[in-house]
Amino acid sequence: MDDDELKSRLTALTRDLILIPSTESRPEERGRCFDLLAHHLDSLPDVRIDYYEINDHRSMVVRPEGIQFPEVLLCGHLDVIEHSQPNCYRSKIENGRIYGPGSGDMKGQIAILTELQRSLQTRHPGISVGLAITSDEERGGLDGVRYLCKTVGLRCGQAIIPDGGSLNDITVEEKGVIHGRIRQSGHEAHGARPWLGENAVEKLMVRLTRLKLHFAKYWPVESIEEQVNHWFPTCCVTIIRTENTTPNRIPDQAEATIDVRFPPPHTLESMTAEIQELLGPDCEFEPLMTAEPTHLAPDPLFSEITAELTGNPVRLVKASGGSDSRFFRDHNIPVNLSRPLVGNLHAIDEWIDIESMVTYYRICERYIERKLNPA
Ligand SMILES: [Zn+2]
Incomplete structure (x- = not known):
């Protein structure tokens, strides 16, 4: 798929996701979000979709048949924060950015992860890559990533969470x-x-x-x-x-x-x-x-490929905020935490830069292909 086609696919899916107000008070809308993503993935042959639900918070795990613990796990959350303005869950494109609630945190990234899984499983059927989508990160992640790791026993070799840092800023530590x-x-x-x-x-x-x-x-x-x-x-x-x-x-x-x-x-x-x-x-x-303060142990190969594809050096940064990463670190799973260029998070005019979505997609794609070396 060339960059132009990828760009339009990612933009369309992101905008479709923004239209669904998948907030804490609307479990049925969060369900519609899951359905939309499942429709992009359930036609893949030999891929299994599992759902887990606790306290009304659903999670979806997409893995190749027969692989319980994927080498690489793509991970994100589809819940967005509540805004009081009516009809604000919509988007517009301006200056190469998608503007709209949740665009940068993290529906744009969910579109990338979903498209990555679809495309990787199509080109390399059965490649050891999983996708986990949760719906309670903005509430603390206890029913999402923590439940998956601690209670369900989900494990992986490396987690990729595009919910912190920036394109060339990879988070190494969180307070x-x-x-x-x-x-x-x-x-x-x-x-x-x-x-x-x-x-x-x-x-x-x-x-x-x-x-x-x-x-x-x-x-x-x-x-x-x-x-x-x-x-x-x-x-x-x-x-x-x-x-x-x-x-x-x-x-x-x-x-x-x-x-x-x-x-x-x-x-x-x-x-x-x-x-x-x-x-x-x-x-x-x-x-x-x-x-606890968390050291994320990102894979040096991910930094290397980020520098390669962006043509800019990578900074290893420390974050004042937390993320779902810590639940993976509780089980010693290393986490790559960086993301496309985003801004105005948790505001109505939140945005994600479209060009950087394509770059981030290519970084993950090359990282996975080099790391797993599929036939
Ligand atoms: Zn987030």
Whole structure:
């Protein structure tokens, strides 16, 4: 297939996918997305499609007949985030880009992975390549990639996840994450007699300030370069709440949610202990979602081919955000995490660059063909 034909196939499939609002609140739309992809793949001879479903989150795994653990697994998620604007799930083409919700995260990439699997299995029937599509990444990936790896027992030699980095930026490390809830209690009293009470909101504010001041010490004020590299712990207060609705009542309860990110040598254990210690004993801290910092161990051959096909050097980058990669790393599976050029992620005018979709496709294609050396 020449580049022009590939370009039009990838563009058409991406735009068809964007039209389906496959958000968390619409499981039937996510189902339609799976159907659309299956229609592109189910006519392949000797290819099996398996579905797994937990908590309303379906996953689809496409493998050649008889191959349970493929050498290379292409992996992506078809869920997109919820937008409140009506009829916004549509796309347009401008400046060589596809604009639309989910175009870059990651329906454009889903189109690439689906087309890769179709084309590879057609040209090299039975080649040891699998495709796994999940539908809960934006919610944390527990029912998707984690379920597939941990419960179903899906394994592979190498995972390819085009959901981070950039065309020439291959992610080598991701920060650890702690999303946690802080609960502070006090004693209620009338607002006119504060000496009789213990104000939970005010106590919480002091704790949060202590937390902010502590994390400020990690911030490399002196070095712009280190700030850009962002390879230090950060802490954001994202939600503050109290059940109190009465202006003249001193609240006896308040809570806050924080989002903490940290690189090695910090660990979940050391970071949680640090937070707990700063908050003090009368403050309850409950982790909601956690992940250790993750080293992805990308294949040097993938970097080599990326440089070859783009004519530009590859940067091995560290990421402040997380991805589904960590669930593969829990089972020691190496991950190649890079992607086409994308922008404005999670906005309505999110985009993916079409030329770079073709380049990324060719990178994966050549990588797989060189690595697996099919007849
Ligand atoms: Zn994503």
